[in-house]
Amino acid sequence: MHSHDEEQNQMTGSRFLFVTVLNSLITLVEFIGGILSGSLSLLSDAFHNLGDSASVVGSYYAHRISERPQNKFNTFGYKRAQIISAFLNSIFLLMISAVLIFEAIPKLFKPEQINGNLMLIVAVVSTVANLISTIMLNHGSKNNLNVRATYLHLLSDTLASIGIIIGGILIRLFGWNIIDPLVTIIVALYIISETFPIISKTIKILMQGAPHIDCYSIQKDLLSIDGVTGVHHVHIWSVDENSIMFSAHINMQDMMISDAEKIYDPITKLLHDKYNVEHVTLQAEVERGKKEDLFYDSGTDIK
Structure with missing residues (x-):
């Protein structure tokens, strides 16, 4: 008979596996859709999803490492594996966001022609899939920085997909191609603002800073x-x-x-x-x- 912790680990593992497979499929669809439609926001979301897949795998591996018992090599155990994972995931998010902003700024002044119909279809599919992934990892994101960093990856992609849907509608109705890089920049800035608190907290823990206790x-x-x-x-x-x-x-x-x-x-x-x-x-x-x-x-x- 499995203990509660073992059952919890199995449930977490199955969720991580499901989210990894789903995000890999989303990434493939968005890459193809972004190339065919010429949408930077779709390609940027594809890169986000690629990062999500790596983040989910890394987070789950860190979660498993953190469950290892104390030994003569690590007398406090391996709990900080999840903190390191959260820190690296957050840094990766910042790097992706910076690259996307760098790519999007020139397109604000010289928007490219975009297939709004294809962009819209792919964005709807991506939004549904990202929303499912986000809900799957929502449980536990409030009390675990590692899960929270991964959850933030997925949440940012959900918001990006919603933004792309709005952009696709505006491009289709009014031909406002500038919406595509604008959505990319807005989502990237949001991700940066949400990521810095996680980086700050993980650094404080890794530096053995005191928690908020009098x-x-x-x-x-x-x-x-x-x-x-x-x-x-x-x-x-x-x-x-x-x-x-x-x-x-x-x-x-x-x-x-x-x-x-x-x-x-x-x-x-x-x-x-x-x-x-x-x-x-x-x-x-x-x-x-x-x-x-x-x-x-x-x-x-x-x-």
Whole structure:
């Protein structure tokens, strides 16, 4: 009998496989349609979908790697595989968007003749397929940067396809060929605006930046626990967006180690229940470091 995690992994795997196959088909259709119709926005969407397929495969592989247990080589496990995947996917999105803007700008001043009918047909098919893919990966995109980056790929393609439909209608009705590069630029700028927050968050995690937690509030809470007389040398960071780590030096009264352990338990429980900290490392001290700051700063390296 499979555990819940195994069943979840199988479901995620089947979704990733379905989305990969579907996006590969969309890419082929849009490449052919873009070449035959002369539509830059269709070709740009085809490149997006090509990137989506690679993104989905990379995201799923990173997801599987992140499930590996801790070992002597990676004592915190492999959770950051998904953060690296999200970062690389986002950088790839920025590169694609920059190239598309570079290609579209000259066409604003010299629009090319476009087959609006073919452009419209291909865009409708692409929109339906992209919408299905987006819905498939919508679950889990809010709590996982890796899935969110892939979801953003798919969402941007859905919006691009809708834009292409609007452009195809305008080209067919009024012959406004300038709409094609204009849609390309608008979608590319939207993708860039949505991608930067993911890059910022992944960089912060990879740089072991502190999550949005009030460390002075933690200090106050810990000092309210019986037996704790000081808190310093605090380090708090994230392995991924859901796993917060905490370490600190805790001043206590002079006592047996077995008695100190009894104070560790309420500290760990408080940090977990109130601040969602998953892993706690404490160093007990009596007077050592008692007058030092909450965050270690001696002008040298971490100690």
